[in-house]
Amino acid sequence: MSKSLSNNIRKLRFEADEMSQQTLADKVGVTRQTIFAIEKDKYSPSLEVAFKISNVFKTPLEDVFTYE
Amino acid sequence: MSMSYKEKSLIASMGVTLLLFGWYFYGAFSNLSLNQEPQLSTIIVLIVLVIISEGIIQSFVALKNKSLLEDERDKLIERISYRYSYGFLSVCIWFLMVQILLDTWFDNHLILTTPFGIFHFLLLFFVLSEVIRFGTQLYYYRKGI
Numbered sequence: 001m002s003k004s005l006s007n008n009i010r011k012l013r014f015e016a017d018e019m020s021q022q023t024l025a026d027k028v029g030v031t032r033q034t035i036f037a038i039e040k041d042k043y044s045p046s047l048e049v050a051f052k053i054s055n056v057f058k059t060p061l062e063d064v065f066t067y068e
Numbered sequence: 069m070s071m072s073y074k075e076k077s078l079i080a081s082m083g084v085t086l087l088l089f090g091w092y093f094y095g096a097f098s099n100l101s102l103n104q105e106p107q108l109s110t111i112i113v114l115i116v117l118v119i120i121s122e123g124i125i126q127s128f129v130a131l132k133n134k135s136l137l138e139d140e141r142d143k144l145i146e147r148i149s150y151r152y153s154y155g156f157l158s159v160c161i162w163f164l165m166v167q168i169l170l171d172t173w174f175d176n177h178l179i180l181t182t183p184f185g186i187f188h189f190l191l192l193f194f195v196l197s198e199v200i201r202f203g204t205q206l207y208y209y210r211k212g213i
Binding site: 011030032033034037040043 | 070071073074075137139140141142209211212213
């Protein structure tokens with residue numbers, strides 16, 4: 001069975017006071033559509049963007065993204 | 069999912085390309101005038117029309133969108149689309165080269181290898197490769213990568 005990348009961004013946004021996709025996108029420096037695509041597992045971000053997302057939520061990278 | 073600035077811009081470019089070059093190719097191929105000299109004035113008018121239409125439509129799309137940001141996903145999708153476009157164009161150029169070789173063996177009887185026939189087909193292949201570039205970008209924006 002092939003492994004795939006999944007994420008908890010939707011949950012983390014909810015816990016961060018219902019942060020909008022646009023706010024997260026602005027903080028990370030990508031478009032809202034890219035955040036949407038990452039959330040829906042339609043795009044695997046670069047390491048740089050992945051670290052930026054985890055920095056926004058002040059969470060370790062492995063709590064944001066899982067590979068299984 | 070709402071469309072991004074890039075998607076709207078791509079649809080606009082594809083629409084302009086298909087409409088204006090479609091009009092040109094309809095005239096060029098419908099009456100089988102491949103042996104006739106392409107009207108230089110028609111081609112100049114066509115290019116000017118494409119530039120003006122693109123300018124107006126892209127400015128309108130840009131005005132309607134707050135964010136014109138291009139991120140890593142946009143660049144990745146663009147790279148993939150260029151690969152498909154380049155592949156298609158390479159196949160077409162090889163096809164034309166083989167046609168020219170065949171033509172020398174068949175005593176110049178192939179309509180495709182008249183100078184103006186080659187001109188029209190080269191222009192068609194360039195336009196089709198652009199359409200493939202726009203189309204694959206739109207596909208990957210919708211499907212995901």
